Amino acid sequence: MTDEPKGGGRERGYHVEIFLICFAALLLEVSYTRVISYKLYYYYTYLVIGLALLGIGSGSVVTSVSRRVRQASTEGVMMIGSLFGAISVIVGYLVVARLPIASLDIWEYGTGASWTNLAKLVVVCLALYISFIWVGVMISTLFGRKTEGIAKLYFADLLGAGIACALAVPLISIIGPPRIIALSGTILAGVSVLVAMRRRSRLVPVSAVLGAGLAVSVLFSGVLPDVNPDDGKSDPTGADVARWSPIFRVDTAELPNGILLNHDGMLGSVIKPWDGDIESLGDDVYNFDEDPRSLPFDVLGDDPGNVMIIGAAGGHEVLASLYAEAEHIDAIELNPLTHELVTETYADYGGNIGDQPGVNYRTGDGRSFLARSDKSYDVIWYPAPDSYSATNASTAGAFVLSESYLYTTEIIEDSFDHLAEGGILATQFGEIDFEGKPNRTTRYVSTVREALARHGIDDASQHVMVSTTPSGGPSVLSTVLVKTTPFTQQEIDAFATEVTAVPDNLVRYVPGEPQENSVSSVLTLPDDELGAYIDGYAFDISPVTDDGPFFWHFARFTDVVRNFGDPINQFDSEIAIGERVILLLLVIATVLAAIFLLLPFVTMRKVWRSLPRKATSAAYFAALGFGFMFFEITLIQRLILFLGYPTYSLTVTLASLLIFTGVGALLSERLKARPEMIVRVLAPTIVALGVLYLFLLPILTESLLTTGLAIRVMVAFLVLAPLGVTLGMFMPLGLAAVADLTDHREQYVAWGWAVNGFASVIGSVLTTIIAMVFGFNVVLALSVVVYLVALAALRRLQRPFDPAIAGDDGAGDEAAVSPPEPGAEGEGADAGDADGDSTDEESDTEPAGLR
16 A cells, blocks of 8 residues: 555555554563563563553653654654664663662662662663553554544554464463564564655665664574573573573572572472482482371372372472372473473483373363363372462463462362362462461461362361471471361371471361461351451451452551551562552552653643543543453453463453454444444443353353363353454544544544553553452453443543533633644654655645545
């Protein structure tokens, strides 16, 4: 396609360009979630989501308030915008990757280290933010000038983002996030070359050289500098293996007694050397006779038949099960890279545990595997799976704060259903300070009590045993054993004997012998006293469910806010570090969004005053920002179990929503011609979809859980299609409505995008806070309400505007039709003529699409 010449002809649509730009932007955003999770900590990935939205929204503001951009030709904006975008991408990565930082020092209030590292965090934020501004400039320019064809443009926008989302996860495994970031820059440079060649611009060689350099860094590893992690993490220098996966990055290091696997720069697991001789597992190297991993088997008594291990990691529990002479072992490891290291890279070193008779060591989601299994197990084992929950958060678009579906009431119930007669559910995890605040153990047994009650067992005190084992420093390894039948006296004695046989191991609870600790209280208090005890406890130890799977969220937000000014122990994650970060990000997101998205409109006061119905348009576009985030985040969460892998949930959900939102944008043209039908069609559709996803989706996914992965992916993709189509109609309808209200179409469209970006930035953080307090069901219900509010606002926006009628919000009697004040548009230079060319085929004073 070509630009419309001054004498007539066909107008350029820019569908290919916007497709490539949005493809690059989505790749950039997803890649940075992994980079930031590795460089800092998982909860800082909210920075990426918020700053990407903020940057794109700021681009629309720049388009609106900059006379230079407004007067530039569309071709010029696309050429210069994509070139500067590519430059900002590579510069931004270099800053983010190499800047040293100690983020935990931020919370040492009043110290030099606190202010220094806060400043470094701001620099990281700005580097990320700037990478997305030029994307926003180009998108908003096209939407503002091509209002007649906005539905097709919006479709191309979302199609590019959707395809990028589908490709992001496999690309992370193949080339890693840093090279994907370079790929994003390469694509933007390619767009610049495309437009520059069309214009016969002297910028062609500049864009081509930049693109070629970025392409080299994509094709060959080691060209880009590696990411320098937070000072609180392990230095990856010298690692034998340093590879990225969609779950986390793994760096290996050789220890005297094994191969250490660091997960995102923190201790993950260890592969122990083994010669393959089961008898040797009782010697001093392993000594499983005195290891807490032997406790489930000691209590079980007989040799186990089937054992399920969820979170197999380096294979210690597999070795313990082999030593206990288990007949069959299903060992499930979430991270495919860890599985590869154990079964291939270090297979000989670790005794080829995946090839041992009876061992089924495989990669996948353990909970999903268990739900689809028709076996009964003598032991179902969750060995410290919390080491994976934080990384799942970054994989799922960073919309969760350390969530884990491996500790909820529902998975405990499911485990009960798969236990053989007399079988044992065993769970082990680190406890930071059992003597002072055994939060993790207490909350888990609280959840166990709830699961037992749902299973028809009223007295949980007879079904649980707890012990702790020193693990170095003040922390201990907590072991919780659960049965659906009461523990016998013989089993209780065996447990106590094995625990106390090792120095410093302690029994914390067994039936009939309660101790003075919160674990005993939660297990033994009568039902009518338990609620008051949990409410009065210093931390949140209430049972965890799939609706709010934030097992590690112990600090109540009211306490966090009240104590926000107090220094905290940076090595104790239960003292609200994550909660403080998310509240801090909420404040930062609100302030930065207001400054960069809304405040610039002060510079165009005359035009601003002339825009009609600003309050209504603000309500509309803000509702779209909040509502889409509410739907998207909740549905990603709901499909994790169904698809069996967090990354599948992320990619399938986002790809489906983005692609079908684009389809909805195309279909919106039909409703635009019949405005009286919009509310009649969309209001009941939104309500029906809310009911579907709230009540019927769980039933559908549970009934299809045993089907193959390909079928489940297709079902998930299609079941989200109606929602995507419906939501896709809102933005083009709203943009067209405000464009029809005024002669200042570009400015009003930019205002709509700015408000939408403002709400999306805040919504990306606020959604998790709401879910942590009230649960995802409330978030889903709230999304329906927000979209109904949007429909009410849209109905008002689409009514003809009569400036003579006073009180039509946002404009005076004559302001809506008054021309811009002299000099408002200015004589700014054409951005496309920076190279001295003047080959534009569009008027510099009237954007194409508004003629």
